[in-house]
Structure formats: C-alpha cells, structure tokens
Amino acid sequence: MRLLSRGAEGDVYESAWDGRPAILKVRRPKEYRDAALDARIRKQRTAREARMIQRAKSAGVPAPIVYFVDVGRSSIVMQLMPGRPASLFSGSRLVELSGQMGRAAGMLHAAGIMHGDLTTANFVAPPGGGPACAIDFGLSASTGKPEDHAVDLRLFREVLGSAHVEEMGGAWDKFMSEYASAVGGRRAGRIAGLVSAIEARGRYASVV
Amino acid sequence: MSRPLLCLGVESTAHTFSCAVLEGPGRGGRIRVLSDVRRAYRPPDGAGIHPREAARHHAARSGEVLSECLSAAGVPAPGLDAVAYSAGPGLGPCLRVGAVVARAVSSMHSVPVYPVNHAVGHIDLGMALTGARDPLVLLVSGGHTMLLALVGGRWRVFGETLDITLGQLLDQFGRSLGFASPCGGRIEEMASRSSRCIPLPYSVRGNDVSFSGLLSAAKAAAAAPGAADDACRSLQETAFAMVAEASERALSFTGRGELLVAGGVAANARLSGMLRSACRRHRRAFLAVPPEYSGDCGSQIACTGILEASAGKAGAEVRDAFVRQSWRLDGVDVGYRG
Secondary structure, three states: OEEEEEEOOOOOEEEEEOOOEEEEOOOOOOOOOOOHHHHHOOOOOHHHHHHHHHHHHHOOOOOOEEEEEEEEEEEEEEEOOOOEHHOOOHHHHHHHHHHHHHHHHHHHOOOEEOOOOOOOHHEEEOOOOOOEOOOOOOOOEEEEOOOHHHHHHHHHHHHHHHOOOOHHHHHHHHHHHHHHHHHHHHHHHHHHHHHHHHHHOOOOOOOO | OOOEEEEEEEEOOOOEEEEEEEEEEOOHHHEEEEEEEEEOOOOOOOOOOHHHHHHHHHHHHHHHHHHHHHHHOOOOOOOEEEEEEEEEOOOHHHHHHHHHHHHHHHHOOOOOEEEEEEEHHHHHHHHHOOOOOOOOEEEOOOOOOOEEEEEOOEEEEEEEEOOOHHHHHHHHHHHOOOOOOHHHHHHHHHHHOOOOOOOOOOEEEOOOEHHHHHHHHHHHHHHHOOOOHHHHHHHHHHHHHHHHHHHHHHHHHHOOOOEEEEEEHHHHHHHHHHHHHHHHHHHOOOEEEEHHHHOOOOHHHHHHHHHHOOOOOOOOHHHHHHHHHHOOHOOOHHHHHH
C-alpha cells in the first residue's frame, strides 16, 4: 500500500473499496504515550471519527463516505476525496474557500457537532472548484453548547492569524458571513462574542 | 562586521532575580555567556509566589547579584554597550525591581537601555545555544504554554493553552500535596516510583490544549490514601502527552524542520523524551535548551538585547523604560530576525 501522508493523527494509505478509490487511515500507537492511555485515545477517536462523519454527511456537510471501521486496529477505510488541503491556497482563492469552510462549520454546529480541529488543513478543496470537503473528525464532539462552538471558531481564527496572515481580515469576514447564513445572524453574533471572550481569557491577552 | 557588543541582562519576572553579561555577535553570529548570576525567592512549602515578598527579595539581592555578575564577567559597568531588562510579561512588583536596576545602570553610565519581552528572550537564547534556524518553538514555563513559528517578522501562535500553563498545572498540583514551588522536579521523582496511569481528562483541541479539568481530576485522584505516586505519574503522562501531540500537530501543520523546546519545564526529562520520540516519527530535528539555561535567567534577556542592539535598534529613553505586566509575545516586532 502506498503511504499518502503521515499526519500527527494517523498514517493515511491509498486503498480501494469495492472498486472505488479509497483511503485507509490507521492510528498507529504513539510510543511516547503510556500504553493504556494511548490505546484508549486511539480507540475512542477512531469510533468517534466514523460516527461523526456519518452525522456530518446527514447534516449535508460535504465529507467522505465511511466504508469500513475496525476499532480494535483503530483503522478506517473511507472515500478518497480528490484535491488539496485548503491550507495550501492563498489570496482570493483562500478567501473563497474560507466562505465554504464557514458554511460547513455553521452546518455542523447547527447539527450539534463540534469539529474539534477546525483548521484550513482539514478541508480538501476539489481540483475543479466545488465545495470544500471536511475531514479529520477524530477530535469532534456531539455538543450544542455555544462555548464549544466558539472553541472551533477561535481555532480557525488562530490559524488564519498565524498561517494565513495576509488573508486574515478578508478570510475571517467571509468565514463569518457564511457561518451566519447557516446558523442565523443572532446565533453567529453570540458565538463571535464568545470567541472574543475566550481570546480575552488567553495568557497576557489584556492588561491586568 | 563591527566588534561584538557587551550586554548586561536583568531578569526579574517572577521568582528569579538574575544578572548576566553576554558578548556577541561574534564570528558566525556566535553569542557567548560571560557570566550569569541568579538568586531565587523561595515561597513557603505548599504556597505560591507572593509578588510583594518576591519583589522584596529581589530588591534586597539586586546589588550583590549585579556586582557579582560584572566582576565574574570581568566587565566594569562603564564598559557595557547595552543594558537589557525583562519588561514583561510577569509580576508587576518583581518586574519593577529589574527595571529600576536597568535604568540606574543606564543613566549612571550612559549605556542604552532595551526593554525586552521575557518570552522572546527564552526563544532567542534557545536559538543561540542550540543553533536552531527556523524552528517550531514549544515554550513551556510557569507563564507560557505556546507553540510558535516565525512568520513575517513576528512569532505567530500556532497553538497554546486555553486556560492555565503547564508550569501552573505542575505547581498547583504539587502545592496541593504540600510541595515547595517549583514542584516539577518533585513530581517527576514521585512519578518514577509508579507505573500506573489512572484515566484523567485528556483535552487537545486542534493544536491547543486545556489543563484545568486535568488539574481538578488529578487533585481528586491524589487525595486517595497512598495514591500520590500514581497521581503524579498519571498527571505527567497525560499532560506531557497532550503537549507532545499538540506539538506533533503543529509540526505537521507548519512543516518546520526543527522543534525547539524552551522555558522552565523544558528541563523535565520525561517531557523532552516524549518530544524527541515525536520528532523522530516525523523525521524532524529535536533541539532542547540546555537545562541550566531553560529556566529564567539574565542570559535570555541579554541575548535579545544583543540581537536588537546589533541590528541597529536604538535604546529606549530612560523615562520610557517601564514595565508591561501583560505583554503577549505575538505582539512583539522581532525585525532583527529579518
């Protein structure tokens, strides 16, 4: 099997399922982690990822189809989503993608799903345009709490402010306007307020 | 290139008052530590730093630390090219002592004065001592738990704690067991006597971590009779694995080829072992600041002072050389890094 990527979360291999192109994602043991702790985390995240991708798809968020799950081996076979991670784009294309990511985030939240790792690296932009596809649901959670949804948005903003400094302003505005179109303006305003509150709680964020 | 500069660094952010003289940049940008003298305020067992008491300690020891530092370096005060002090972030009363010392040296001997961000100092000294070029930095101390990389002349935050820092987690847990701060060493020692790992909250969100739930659960676990060793090990294993995982994620995301770990908690052998293992998996270089320079020291401040002065930045006016208790590292312009 060909190794496609070695991420922090797992190794991803090229695979096939019933004649369709697929990927195999394996969460390998991390040797630095205590063995019991490591096994617990890998199993939990594998089961959670499979379950939450299904729920995201039912909510209408573009995401891969899950073909097969083996929690014991912490591996998942899922649909191969062609394209490149949104994090590799810049300029107006990234701003456009930010809108799609905002819309996807809004739809997830409206369905009571927190992504948990909402970064530009976790959306795949298809080669011919079309909506970006959400991946990597290992840290997701089932929650309708505004504070949890704000944690997602804060992370996305942190990524824009570090990895995509040039596009920060435009991309965030686009993200939020599309987010608002999915969850409603009042809700979006409330979550945005909580994002500022989390940032203000950050270390040395404001003068004591 | 002009001759290397001699810079006095004054550190007084929290528990440590320290003065150091560094010389540089020499050939290939080398920076040499000529002297580094420190005195640490020690709070009573089971208690944290009392800012006023710490500031009194610093004020009482400042004279002897300064003169010891200058004579150990063999540099008289008028021979200095710059004096740098840690202007923040930190405890106000403590920071002011260092600023007073720096202003006094500056105005008495007409030496330019440089206010330095304490956290930037940790990174600058770490890079100077390890030869790191463009690292992802993990800064772990009592004041910080952050993952940073240089983008466009500033240190950008790629991940951080959403509540307390790793140093605070260790100290607050240790103090609940009656240990003296800083508690990291004692916790590490007790952890080595256990091989159990009690399930505790493991909270990683993207590249960010959260420790407050872990702290409460670990305190509760330690309260059972005879469970202190197990609780220490479980706390270390859980917290350090969280930090190692966040670092791994940020390494993947930023694509940096080196991980530099700096700050007081960098001295912990178990943490650096985990980070080394994570780097091996991703074939990245692992760089750790030598333990004697990972904690707070005058060298880190002098190092940044040298970099700023040698890049042509003018010193501050003495009347503007004040302190900023809350001074986030991503707000500092580090133009000297090009």
